[in-house]
Amino acid sequence: MIKICKTISSVRNQVMEWKRQGLTVGLVPTMGFLHEGHQSLIIRAAAENDRVVVSDFVNPTQFAPNEDFASYPRDLKHDATLCEAAGAHLIFHPEVEEMYDQDRTTAVHMTQLNNELCGKSRPIHFDGVCTVVSKLFNIVQPHRGYFGEKDAQQLMIIRRMVRDLNFPIEVVGCPIIREEDGLAKSSRNTYLSAEERVAARVLHRALTYGEELVRNGERRVPVITNSIRTILEEEPLASIDYVELVDANSLQKMDCITGAALCAIAVIIGKTRLIDNFFIAPEELQ
């Protein structure tokens, strides 16, 4: 059975022992309730490192009081089975009290990038993410950290944080893993009723249409985002949080696609907020 560490000192001791043996270490930070998306990160990490640590921690500081921290799904037993099968060597599964002192006063704060996209409806979210990922980096001290491209803004912000604070860690982004009907895998998909689950297909359908427009030469951002918006609005169970097509480095709005871009959407289906996106590489624009 895979080793599960609940304390910072126990995971540190294990990683130190591995490093003494000259082994490389990959970290896959997760909030648990693992699915094939996480699995793909673990498999990639296991291919690129001698040892893989999966952190499994629902981080309270990235949830606002009105959000789903308490109800966020948890299933450590299932997670352990998935981690082991995917090639992980250790799960770090701390209690909240192990991670956060009551009188903590330090936060890693991201300016600019955190005000866009998801940051608008989740203003404290990315500072919570940056702070907990900094802590995990310092606890595990991995050679590489693995993050999914589904959380595109998170991935960008982590890359920026690693660069700005000089973490000696390589950030590896991994492609979105989807259900057969195109819905991006997410632990929150479990919140959806059968009817909502069908409705949720609209995210991928709308983005695919937008991507097709770009592939066919469309460069005008409002044309693309309005087309996506129109498809989303046809779905009665869907309510749009945002549809944005932005510069992939600055997350700033633009009128016309001229370089690397990110098209990202957030849509509420029933009570469940889902996100999805596609990247546009400069090569694709030629």
Place this chain on the structure above:
Amino acid sequence: MIKICKTISSVRNQVMEWKRQGLTVGLVPTMGFLHEGHQSLIIRAAAENDRVVVSDFVNPTQFAPNEDFASYPRDLKHDATLCEAAGAHLIFHPEVEEMYDQDRTTAVHMTQLNNELCGKSRPIHFDGVCTVVSKLFNIVQPHRGYFGEKDAQQLMIIRRMVRDLNFPIEVVGCPIIREEDGLAKSSRNTYLSAEERVAARVLHRALTYGEELVRNGERRVPVITNSIRTILEEEPLASIDYVELVDANSLQKMDCITGAALCAIAVIIGKTRLIDNFFIAPEELQ
């Protein structure tokens, strides 16, 4: 001659090589223009570690626009001689451009502790300190970091940051080093005219009086701070920024000394802002 590294990659490579050899590394972060205070940190670091890195970097992000970043004294040649004599092995002396990207968006932010004492007149100061020290910790990855107790609030904040973000680094605080007449050693003492230099003795004189009151059993904070204030006010060239006696863990005000406490002052002599302090340990209160 001591090795001077100007790039992040060169200092990292050297430290990695040392670590491969199983050597321990101490870091002494400084802004250069080194004096006997820094020297004492280096000597301590050299006694406790196999290798010592001194960072010598006037960090722009901890100065407000109206402060003395441009005029802060610099003398790398003198610093190199002092470092070598004190037992350091490497000086990290980067340009501002090596440390900070133009489009940086990440800061390490300290709440609460940064609003007290020096934080009141220097509101951006401690976030700048936390950010640059995080960077230096990630660049050098030392086993231990050495900081002077003269900057008492800074030392407290660094300890808190290391705890809150789980840096795998031991923070070592070192006693204040003083001139023969009691003035705490500081690179900024060089700003003082001959007349101001004499006037600057008043800081230590006032603190010594306050400390004596505590030693003689006085526990009422206003009595102690008012006595200190009165002595400072007798010096015509001195203008008080603050005189505070606070809880040494929270930096919060108190009426009566009941546990570990910090008495800290900031005084402007001419145009030069000087700080000094004394600690009161719980043992001393019995």
